[in-house]
Amino acid sequence: MSHRRTNNSTQAEIVTSQIFASGTFKNVWAGHYTEGDRKGQPCVSKEFKTGSVYEKHYFDEELEIIRRTQEIVDNFHTASIISGRDIIVNTPAIWTYENSAGTKAGHKSLVEPMIENFEKFNSNTGWTGQDTVWNDAMQALSHFSYHDSGRRFLLCDLQGGLYSDGYILSDPVIMSQAHDCGPADLGNDGIKSFFERHRCGQFCDRNWVKPALTGRAPIPMRQGTTMECPPTRYDRNPLSRLREY
Template sequence: MGSSQSNETLEFLEKDGYYYWADFEKTPFAEGVSRYAYKGTFHGQGPSRGDRCVVKVFKQTYAKHITEWTTDIAASKRAQELAEQWNVYKSTTRPPRFRIPVIAKMDKLATFYALGFIPISQTSVIGVNEYVAIEDFITGDYEKFNSNSGWVNRNGHLFASAFSHYTWHKTNGRELVCDLQGVRKGDSYELTDPAVHSLNRLYGMTDLGQLGMDAFFYSHQCNELCYGLPLPAGHVRHAAWFGQRNTSYTFEL
């Protein structure tokens, strides 16, 4: 499984039912508060062979165990479930689709094919027994449409605000999908890394609970795609950190 890139993985089972392995670059092309993102390539016998991918790795100062990724995957899956319901509720020319990552474990000593990665000694970012995530690379101009603290891209993106509003309504005020980011294509919104606010704080470090929902509605301006959706009754709380463009985390508040 040689390659000109720096890091390689063992085989893992993708959502299309085929086994793949991936190689990815030594240097990240992007980073957030808690993670690095690396460009890579799928290899194997399935239809995704040769396609580009993204490998996401927690920074050293953050937990790198399966529980951290489990909530991320749950948020992506929940966002996709609600996107499918939105696509039935509101037939738009660009339906949203969320990328759902595959989780893999770093495993230097594996002697059999399993979910796992081979750590490369020249990088201190990735280590043995850590978990990383792989997802399809989204080509195109990457944009952020809203954040998880009430910031909204007002540059003509009616969809993001209306979709977030819809998810709150559809779940009877128990959840709200936000932090929408990705690429607006001709026939879809291809999205990644959503946040889901929930009353029970089920979705990890970007789930700000009821206060996160308040942040959304504090700045929300209904548009034509919101027609017929109710608003929260009563007073919406405000906090000083509302309206940040960057993703907010529970440990920062």
């Protein structure tokens, strides 16, 4: 079974007259697919608040985080940590606004299917959501990622949609020992801060590894995503079309 959710479409129409949602380092615009298997279904277009909207490598870094997330989620399923529920990764693609998009023409964005019932399960500094069995499962996924990767990675900042049969995750963060997984990768200090606040629930295995803990987190806890250089810029534009290239 595939644990990924993709566009399955090649064109969309995005309402750029107002921002649908805004996170720490991306703005989100809503729209719908106009060509492909998901024609008529809602989608979102995400753009970085800072950084080039033309240069592909900014977006490639994001897709590499998604690729690593997919590996972790697939391994989590293979290990049969939870039963009866599926964890799916919402997988964006890099699309480009068409020439008819006015000032957005040529801009790149990350397009993916819209998620309903959106909620946040944890942050990259160790904040966690409501104390429920399903939130426990998400905390276990984060802990598992550190153990399964041999302490190299920590999948966190988990958010997405909660459905009757599972979860759809979007915009995850990976923190790493190498400190090379994007602006929300807080490195070893981030990993240590996360685990100082982590409490194992029913899905964590007592044999899963943790970093050495001292009882003191180097980075303050917050619900939002913590970045080393928070961006501030955003643009607003009228209804525009974009296409996959």
